[in-house]
Amino acid sequence: MKKKVALITGITGQDGSYLAEFLLKKGYVVHGIKRKSSSFNTERLDHIYIDPHNKTNFFLHYGDLTDFNSIYNLIIKIKPHEIYNLGAQSHVGVSFDNPLYTTQTNALGTLSILEAIRTSGLVTKFYQASTSEMFGGEKKISFNENSNFIPKSPYGVSKLYAHWITKVYRESYKIFACSGLLFNHESPRRGETFVTRKITNFFARLMSGSNEILYLGNIYAERDWGHAKDYVEMQWKMLQKKKPKDYVIATGKTTSVKNFINECCKYLNLKVIWTGKGLKEKCILKMGNKKKTIIKIDKKYYRPLEVDYLLGDPRKAFKDLKFKPKFDLKKLVKDMIDTEMKMINGK
Numbered sequence: 062m063k064k065k066v067a068l069i070t071g072i073t074g075q076d077g078s079y080l081a082e083f084l085l086k087k088g089y090v091v092h093g094i095k096r097k098s099s100s101f102n103t104e105r106l107d108h109i110y111i112d113p114h115n116k117t118n119f120f121l122h123y124g125d126l127t128d129f130n131s132i133y134n135l136i137i138k139i140k141p142h143e144i145y146n147l148g149a150q151s152h153v154g155v156s157f158d159n160p161l162y163t164t165q166t167n168a169l170g171t172l173s174i175l176e177a178i179r180t181s182g183l184v185t186k187f188y189q190a191s192t193s194e195m196f197g198g199e200k201k202i203s204f205n206e207n208s209n210f211i212p213k214s215p216y217g218v219s220k221l222y223a224h225w226i227t228k229v230y231r232e233s234y235k236i237f238a239c240s241g242l243l244f245n246h247e248s249p250r251r252g253e254t255f256v257t258r259k260i261t262n263f264f265a266r267l268m269s270g271s272n273e274i275l276y277l278g279n280i281y282a283e284r285d286w287g288h289a290k291d292y293v294e295m296q297w298k299m300l301q302k303k304k305p306k307d308y309v310i311a312t313g314k315t316t317s318v319k320n321f322i323n324e325c326c327k328y329l330n331l332k333v334i335w336t337g338k339g340l341k342e343k344c345i346l347k348m349g350n351k352k353k354t355i356i357k358i359d360k361k362y363y364r365p366l367e368v369d370y371l372l373g374d375p376r377k378a379f380k381d382l383k384f385k386p387k388f389d390l391k392k393l394v395k396d397m398i399d400t401e402m403k404m405i406n407g408k
Contacts, residue, residue, distance in 0.1 A: 064088055064089060064090050064118070065087075065088070065089050065090070065142045065143065066089065066090045066091075066092065066139060066140065066141045066142050066143075067084050067089045067090070067091050067092065067141055067142065067143045067144070067145065068092045068093075068094070068135070068136065068139050068141035068143070068144045068145070069081060069084075069091065069092070069093045069094070069144075069145045069147060070093075070094045070124075070126060070144075070145070070146050070147055070148030070170075070174070071094075071146070071147035071148030071149060071190075072093025072094060072095060072106065072121070072147070073093070073095050073106060074147060074148075074151070074252075075248055075250040075251050075252070075289050076147045076190070076246075076289055076292070076293055076296075077093065077145075077147045077148075078106050078250055079248070079250070079289050079290055079293045080145060080147065080293040080296060080297070081093060081106065081119065083293055083294060083297060084297065085118060085119060087297075088118075089118065090118045090119075090120075091118060091119050091120070092120045092121075092122060092135075092139050092141065093106075093119075093120070093121050093122070094121075094122055094123075094124040094126075094132075094135060094148065095121055095122070095123065095124070096123070096124075096125055106121075122135055122139075126148050126166050126169075126170025126171075126173060126174075127165045127166055127169065127170060127173075128173075129173040129176065129177070132170075132173045132174055132177050133173075133176075133177040133180070133181070136174070136177045136178065136181060136183060136185075137177075137181055137183075140183060140185075141185055142185060142186065143185065143186045143187075143188070143300050144174060144178070144185055144186070144187045144188065145188045145190075145296060145300075146170070146171055146174055146187065146188065146189050146190060146223075147190045148166070148170060149166060149167045149170070149190065149220075150162055150163040150166045150167060150216070150219075151216070152216070152252070152254060152255070153194060153214050153216045153217070153364065153368075154254075154362075154364055155216075155254075156214050156215040156216035156219070157214065157215060157364060157365055160215035163215050163216055163219050164215065164218075164219045164222075166219075167216070167219035167220055167222075167223055168219045168220075168222035168223050168226075170223075171189060171222075171223035171226060171227065172223075172226050174187065175187065175226060175227065175230045175236070175238065178230075178236055178238075179230065179234050179236065185237070186237040186238075186300045186305070187227070187236060187237065187238040187239070188238075188239060188240075188241065188296055188299060188300055189223055189224065189227040189238065189239070189240040189241070190240075190241060190243065190296075191220055191223070191224045191227075191240040191241060191242045191243065191307070192216075192217065192220045192242065192243060193242060193243065193244040193245065193285070193311070193371045193373060194212060194213075194214060194216055194217035194220060194368065194371075195210045195212050195217050195220055195221045195224060195242070196208055196209075196210060196211065196212075196371065197210070197211030197212050197213045197217065197368060198213070198368040198369055198370045198371045200370075201370050201372075202372070203313070203372045203373060203374040204242075204309065204371070204372065204373055204374060205309055205373075205374040205376070205377065206242065206307055206308065206309055206377060210224075213366040213367070213368050214364065214366065214368070217368075224240050224242075224307075227239070227240050228240070228307075231305055237300075237305045238305055239299050239300070239302075239305035239306055239307055239308075240307045240308075241292075241295065241296055241299055241307070241308055241310050242307060242308065242309045242310065242373075243292055243310045243311075244284070244285040244286075244287065244309070244310065244311035244312070244371060244372075244373040245257075245284045245285060245286045245287070245371070246286070246287045246288060246289045246291070246292045246310075247286055247287075247288065247289065247393060247397065248288055248289040248290065248393075248396070248397065249261075249396060249397050249400035249401065250289065251289075251397075256277065256318055256321075257286065257321060257397065258397070259275065259277070260275070260277075260318075260321060260322055260325060261325060261394070261397040261398050261401050262401050263275040264325050264326075264329060264331075264398060264401075265398055265401030265402050265404075265405050266405065267346075267355065268329060268402065269402075269405050269406070274354060274355060274356065274357055275355060275356045275357075276356075276357050276358070276359040276362065277318065277356060277357075277358060277359070277362055278358070278359065278360075278361075278362030278363045278364070279318070279362075279363055279364075279367055279369070280317065280318040280319040280322070280342070280358065281317050281318070281319060281369070282317065282318055282367065282368065282369055282370075283315045283316060283317045283318075283369065283370045283371065283372070284315060284316070284317075284318075284371050285311045285312055285313070285314060285315045285371055285372050285373045286312070286316065286321070286390060286393060287310070287311065287312045287386055287388065287393070288386070288387070288388035288392070288393050288396070290387070290388065291384075291386045291387055291388055292310050295308070295310045295378060295382055295384055298382045298383075298384070299382065302381070302382075306381070308375075308377055308378045308381070308382065309373050309374060309375050309377065309378060310373070310375060310378055310384065311372070311373020311374070311375045312373070312375070312386050312389070312390075313372070313373060313374065313375055313376075314372075314389075314390070315370070315371065315372040316390060319335070321390075321394070322344065322356065324390060324391065324394045325394055325398060328391070328394050328395055328398060329398065331346060332346070332347040333345060333346050333347065333355070334347065339358070340358050340359075340360055341358070342358050343356060343357045343358070344356035344357075
């Protein structure tokens with residue numbers, strides 16, 4: 062039986078690396094697209110990469126979502142059975158600083174892939190990585206597949222275009238194309254500029270003797286946090302269905318950045334107290350009779366337009382995809398901190 066072939070954009074990222082591992086274990090031939098860079102950016106993939114001169118089912122190609130020809134030529138060459146579009150400028154805060162690049166990559170990049178599928182006539186299944194940031198978090202409600210979209214960042218707007226154009230191509234050209242509306246998902250492979258990774262990395266360094274202070278923005282923002290390992294499996298399951306459907310992937314539970322910090326402290330047996338309000342709020346570590354400030358608030362980390370609350374309603378995915386997360390918040394924190402500690406200690 063001929064092996065299935067998958068093509069993953071954004072393969073060097075958190076989701077891309079976990080998905081590549083998952084598909085290789087399923088017996089797929091996996092091709093990934095990475096941007097040309099003067100430095101190596103494949104550290105998340107080094108453990109599964111094999112020199113193509115040797116026998117392997119894993120291949121990396123240079124390409125750019127903003128360049129239609131490079132995307133089209135790769136799709137024609139590889140002829141994938143499944144395409145997972147995980148490539149994006151995915152940092153919400155950065156999207157305010159670089160709105161044009163964010164839009165070109167996230168919105169027009171998705172369109173490039175869909176146009177390549179349409180014009181080539183290739184029969185393939187397409188997965189689009191949508192995001193909870195499209196909902197905007199106007200009210201403290203849970204969001205499902207039918208909720209209104211009110212994005213509050215260039216990132217959210219760019220992803221909303223990608224989400225809708227995927228739906229348009231599905232309905233207009235009968236392409237098997239679906240979107241996963243994934244709520245926040247973290248892991249030890251999360252980029253260090255993302256708040257959860259900043260926090261776990263900070264606490265791992267603290268336990269190793271660091272005297273740094275961690276500066277954060279809105280610690281009262283609430284998010285529905287899952288583990289990327291759970292969520293990439295759902296991405297695959299969406300493409301195994303007979304008909305393409307969009308799904309909200311979430312845990313159905315939300316917690317604040319402040320509570321995420323407290324969970325880290327609880328796991329590490331650290332006693333902390335919070336004092337002050339607003340920009341003067343800070344976290345103080347108690348060590349016997351001594352006290353040390355370890356976290357402060359910095360206005361520069363606030364976004365121009367804040368999303369204060371995001372909670373997903375994953376009941377459709379629970380039912381149709383048999384989705385049941387293996388990681389809760391405690392297990393996620395443990396995995397992230399344990400891995401940070403091992404990296405710091407060189408294990």
